[in-house]
Amino acid sequence: MDLQTLQHEAASRTGLTVTRRDVERVLAALQRTGDVWKVVEYSRTPMRVVCALLDVLQENGGLTVQGDQLVFTAEGQAFCEQQGIAPFTTATCPTCEGRGVVLDLLGDIRERFHTIAQQRPTPLRQFDQGYVTPEVTLARVAFLWERGDLVHKDIIVLGDDDLVSLALALTRRPRRVVVLEIDERLVRFIEEQKAAHQLTALEIVQHDLREPLPEALCGRFDVFVTDPTESFVGFRAFTERGLLALRGAGSAGYFGLTHVESSLKKWRDIQRFLLDYGLVITDLRDGFNRYVNWGYEADMRSWAWLPVKVPPRDMWYTSAFYRVEWVEPQEIPNRPFSGNIFEDAEAATT
């Protein structure tokens, strides 16, 4: 067993780019936990690659399965020591869980939003849904507020599984909050909450983001917020709509991007796409978004890859929260995206 063999074997089995650092990160995570879902979280490596590496390690005698736990063999341990790969460690701030914001600005909105979130509809696999905890949604609002992207601003939310539009509107600080959502259950739910809390600045539009952005919404907003589906084409569809909605220089966008379904190569492609469109990445907070287990784990395509078929006990799916700002606005095409925009080779949760 050597690192290069592990790397090449995982690459050839998945057809994906696998780096030496990916292998090192998985080995570091395995020294810390035997929970396969935690290995995915700690390693910050696409789930497809993690699972392929676990298979190869098992075949090489570096890893065994005991019950629902992954256990490093003496050989596996010795290999890490010999390669100088240390166990994964954390130094995350326990107060903000690494997000860098506290929720004091939000006052009693916090409690009201928690009550709203308890009544929300359950996620649908059909739309690749999976939502963040209410604390994360509130942290996003606090973060926008801190960055000057909330008070007196016109904000568009593209897809709102996370109920960001409601949390934003509850602050009563934005001038306008428009939410585009495909799922009619969510549309109805947000409408009901708008009425119940008299959120006059909030507008809800049922819309499929594969379709061009309605002309009336183009160039009318200071800020967009979205949590795109993770395929590159899906990411493009969501963010291009977000950019089309913006006024221009000085406007800002927020979105999530995970490691679970996106290699660092995809991250680089996405960052290049953003830079090419004249944006600068002002903030990148990895691990900011934590997702509630959505309940359809055993139906995900990644279930078949798992070396131990055990449902996740704790939250495991995280994503980075990005803020971008438009420095040199470029022309954005308002084109339709057809077909399945949710899947690519790295997709795991569809």
Ligand SMILES: [Fe+2]
């Ligand atoms: Fe902190």
